[in-house]
Amino acid sequence: MNFDDSAEEASFRAAAGSWLSANKFDYRTSRTSENFFDAVRKWQLLKHEGGWGCLHWPKEYGGQDAAPIQTLIFAQEEQAAGMAMLSVANTITIGMAAATIMHCGNSQQKQRHLPRIARGEEVWCQLFSEPAAGSDLAGIKTRAVRDGDDWVINGQKVWTSYAQYSDYGILVARSDPSAAKHKGLTFFLVDMKSPGLEVRPIKQASGGSDFNEVYFDNVRIPDSNRVGEEGDGWRVSLTTLMNERAAVANIFPTDFEQVWNLARETPLNEGMAIEDSAVRSLLADWHVWSRGLKNFGMRLQSDMSQGKVPGPEASICKLMLGAQRQTYLSEALDLMDFGGPALSNSGDAGWHFAYLRVIANRIEGGSDEILRNIIGERVLGLPSEPRVDKNTPFNAIPTAL
Amino acid sequence: MNFQFSEEQELLRSQARKFLEKECSSQVVREVLESDQPFDRDLWSAVAELGWTGVAIPEEFGGLGVGYLELCVIAEELGRALAPVPFSSSIYLAAEALLLGGSSTQKQRWLPKIASGETTGAFAIAEGAGAPAWNRMNTKAETCGDGQFRINGVKTPVLDGLKADIAIVVALENQVPGLYLVDLNQENVTRTLEPSIDESRPHARITFSDALGERLGKPGVATIRQLLDRAAILVAFEQLGGADACLQMAVSYAKERFAFGRAIGSFQAIKHKLADMYAELELARSNCFFGAWALSTDDPELSEAAAVARLSISRAYTNCAKESIQVHGGIGFTWELDAHLYYRRSKLLNVALGSPARWQEYLIQSLEQKEEVAGNHARVA
Ligand SMILES: Cc1cc2nc3c(=O)[nH]c(=O)nc-3n(C[C@H](O)[C@H](O)[C@H](O)COP(=O)(O)OP(=O)(O)OC[C@H]3O[C@@H](n4cnc5c(N)ncnc54)[C@H](O)[C@@H]3O)c2cc1C
Numbered sequence A: 001m002n003f004d005d006s007a008e009e010a011s012f013r014a015a016a017g018s019w020l021s022a023n024k025f026d027y028r029t030s031r032t033s034e035n036f037f038d039a040v041r042k043w044q045l046l047k048h049e050g051g052w053g054c055l056h057w058p059k060e061y062g063g064q065d066a067a068p069i070q071t072l073i074f075a076q077e078e079q080a081a082g083m084a085m086l087s088v089a090n091t092i093t094i095g096m097a098a099a100t101i102m103h104c105g106n107s108q109q110k111q112r113h114l115p116r117i118a119r120g121e122e123v124w125c126q127l128f129s130e131p132a133a134g135s136d137l138a139g140i141k142t143r144a145v146r147d148g149d150d151w152v153i154n155g156q157k158v159w160t161s162y163a164q165y166s167d168y169g170i171l172v173a174r175s176d177p178s179a180a181k182h183k184g185l186t187f188f189l190v191d192m193k194s195p196g197l198e199v200r201p202i203k204q205a206s207g208g209s210d211f212n213e214v215y216f217d218n219v220r221i222p223d224s225n226r227v228g229e230e231g232d233g234w235r236v237s238l239t240t241l242m243n244e245r246a247a248v249a250n251i252f253p254t255d256f257e258q259v260w261n262l263a264r265e266t267p268l269n270e271g272m273a274i275e276d277s278a279v280r281s282l283l284a285d286w287h288v289w290s291r292g293l294k295n296f297g298m299r300l301q302s303d304m305s306q307g308k309v310p311g312p313e314a315s316i317c318k319l320m321l322g323a324q325r326q327t328y329l330s331e332a333l334d335l336m337d338f339g340g341p342a343l344s345n346s347g348d349a350g351w352h353f354a355y356l357r358v359i360a361n362r363i364e365g366g367s368d369e370i371l372r373n374i375i376g377e378r379v380l381g382l383p384s385e386p387r388v389d390k391n392t393p394f395n396a397i398p399t400a401l
Numbered sequence B: 001m002n003f004q005f006s007e008e009q010e011l012l013r014s015q016a017r018k019f020l021e022k023e024c025s026s027q028v029v030r031e032v033l034e035s036d037q038p039f040d041r042d043l044w045s046a047v048a049e050l051g052w053t054g055v056a057i058p059e060e061f062g063g064l065g066v067g068y069l070e071l072c073v074i075a076e077e078l079g080r081a082l083a084p085v086p087f088s089s090s091i092y093l094a095a096e097a098l099l100l101g102g103s104s105t106q107k108q109r110w111l112p113k114i115a116s117g118e119t120t121g122a123f124a125i126a127e128g129a130g131a132p133a134w135n136r137m138n139t140k141a142e143t144c145g146d147g148q149f150r151i152n153g154v155k156t157p158v159l160d161g162l163k164a165d166i167a168i169v170v171a172l173e174n175q176v177p178g179l180y181l182v183d184l185n186q187e188n189v190t191r192t193l194e195p196s197i198d199e200s201r202p203h204a205r206i207t208f209s210d211a212l213g214e215r216l217g218k219p220g221v222a223t224i225r226q227l228l229d230r231a232a233i234l235v236a237f238e239q240l241g242g243a244d245a246c247l248q249m250a251v252s253y254a255k256e257r258f259a260f261g262r263a264i265g266s267f268q269a270i271k272h273k274l275a276d277m278y279a280e281l282e283l284a285r286s287n288c289f290f291g292a293w294a295l296s297t298d299d300p301e302l303s304e305a306a307a308v309a310r311l312s313i314s315r316a317y318t319n320c321a322k323e324s325i326q327v328h329g330g331i332g333f334t335w336e337l338d339a340h341l342y343y344r345r346s347k348l349l350n351v352a353l354g355s356p357a358r359w360q361e362y363l364i365q366s367l368e369q370k371e372e373v374a375g376n377h378a379r380v381a
Helices: A007-023 A035-050 A068-080 A084-088 A091-104 A107-118 A233-247 A256-265 A277-305 A312-335 A350-361 A368-379 B007-023 B026-034 B041-049 B068-080 B087-101 B104-115 B221-256 B268-297 B302-333 B339-352 B356-374
Strands: A124-127 A143-147 A150-161 A168-174 A185-191 A197-201 A211-222 B121-124 B140-143 B148-159 B166-173 B176-183 B189-194 B203-216
Touching: A007 A035, A007 A068, A035 A084, A068 A084, A068 A277, A091 A107, A091 A124, A091 A168, A091 A185, A091 A233, A124 A150, A143 A168, A150 A168, A150 A185, A168 A233, A185 A211, A185 A233, A233 A312, A256 A277, A256 A312, A256 A350, A277 A312, A277 B268, A277 B302, A277 B356, A312 A350, A312 A368, A312 B268, A368 B268, B007 B041, B007 B068, B026 B339, B068 B087, B068 B221, B068 B268, B087 B104, B087 B121, B087 B166, B087 B176, B087 B203, B087 B221, B121 B148, B121 B203, B148 B166, B148 B176, B166 B203, B176 B221, B221 B268, B221 B302, B221 B339, B268 B302, B302 B339, B302 B356
Parallel strands: A124 A168, B121 B166, B140 B166
Antiparallel strands: A143 A150, A150 A211, A168 A185, A197 A211, B140 B148, B148 B203, B166 B176, B176 B203, B189 B203
């Protein structure tokens, strides 16, 4: 057991740190607009040119063949340099779409997309969820019908993050409605500029519009963009979901540093909040939780550096993050007392945004309840619930719609 | 970086587990719980013979000098087995106090006997319920020359105090608290059994009337805190083993027990409860690992790591112990089922080294110190 860097790791960290401080730039002014994705692309290209992009990828696709531990070290330094947000925004592209292409795509698909992704030339979105199928993803209805060398897609996706900024999407659609639910799906790569494809932003509870509805009206996809066999879409989707689990494991903040500074700077009674015993107790709990997530993440990384694939236990990260973060953020706002409702004067409106955005942490990428099912069944080996949809043809399964 | 125990350490774990499964069944625990034996002597001799008592004590003082990571592995297995032996008092507290503050004569005199299991120790800090400031402590030490002190006061409850050979006593000299080593086999010491929440680890009330003792290390709170920090990490591993046992017990019962025509583990109310127990335990385990590393390297963050490990595993163990009983239903409330042994032990370990409130305060103090050293707020995380 060793939480320190080896000499080699230390010099890698130092090199990463100095490259980052020489190359980082201020992107915050462009946060909510399309310019933000320009910054995401620019940062990806800079990293690629500097030899720091897609570190764990093979060189032939634009990576560095680096050890997983180096990826972790670079991510830590990127966080410290304040540039992590740009890479987090690229999680769907790199951690999910590219990871799926890398594992399940054919060599043509890899050659076509991976080097471009590595250079920041392609942004991707995930076209999985539908109005009637989120947790129960295999219940999707968007149709894929074979027509010569093409597939014709009709239907609707929803909650598609960053679809409006994306060049491509990974799409799962139903190619055979008379097959059993999990058997009739096929997986595609779709050009977001295709005729018949329409993106409509949805306004979120937190105010912005990161996610969208995506409509398919006779959208044609060449068969060469099919990933895996016809009817094999569920297996390919699971590859995406497994990678999603690992990719999102540590991207959400625990905000401890912020609440510590808040407690230091917020007046309470005769002194500052940090002098109050109830506040100290809150801070201690918050820190223990934050360290637990961090140390657990390090254990996962340590497994990965020994070549193990992160299993379903990685679901712990997001499960332990969301609900607790929501509770703590609520308590942080309580600390502000009469002043809590409007923080614009203190320049600290970030607390309000965080309290609203955290709602989604418990839903996106697998809801809390689904994660508990995964941990219960796949980690602890508990029996699944009785199901009515397993061996029935998809078009004979009862639905509400 | 590597956040796992080594292959050798894992091998030690599986040997320890096998040994304890055989030699420390719950029947062994119950014999101490239900009788007036202070601990299980056969198990204690066997544990000493295996060298566990000396695993982190340097060779020059009769130990094996293997290291703290190995001691953490052993602690986890002892906690899993609820071992009814004075291991924590003798090793994490008495031996550690000597290693921290003992003069070379004191170390030479006592450590070899602790390492061999011949001498057992106890840690006498509490004076009844409550958390008074150090200077309100009633036990006093008064110098009588030659490095000797006269100790007066009553300590209760003292874990393993009934038959221990030596005690590390916290006492005030001129308002300053310090650690004093007292040979308990002297006339000026009287001890009686105190009823306690977990009588598989009996407690004593000890009265010192002009008992003779020697000081360990510099007087002051810092020495006591250092001892508590080190012991907290080792006890955290006992807690980890116990919590893991509770979860395993509950998971296997949830697979076997049927109600409404289904295994109860297929109901989400049960499945999600178990998933939550597991998730909380894994974060706590990760914090324990960090603590083990800090202890084994004497890292500057040791104090913070100790508080983090102790707070998270105390909460996880308490939760696993109570929810494991809930999953068992009526049988969970029987004397016969082992679940209550863990429920008792989890509470004992939760308070024996100080309450969560105390450790929350310790944690914030160490973060404040770290901030002061670093000179800026941002370093705290
Ligand atoms: C901010 C955000 C971004 C997103 N981005 C994307 C994206 O880019 N691409 C994409 O494809 N999707 C995306 N999603 C969709 C997300 O994956 C789904 O919202 C999620 O899987 C839940 O599905 P649902 O919304 O249909 O809710 P439902 O599945 O209808 O769930 C409703 C409630 O029922 C519970 N529930 C459902 N099934 C069970 C069960 N078996 N046991 C117990 N409880 C159950 C759920 O936990 C939840 O509480 C995003 C969502 C959000 C909030």
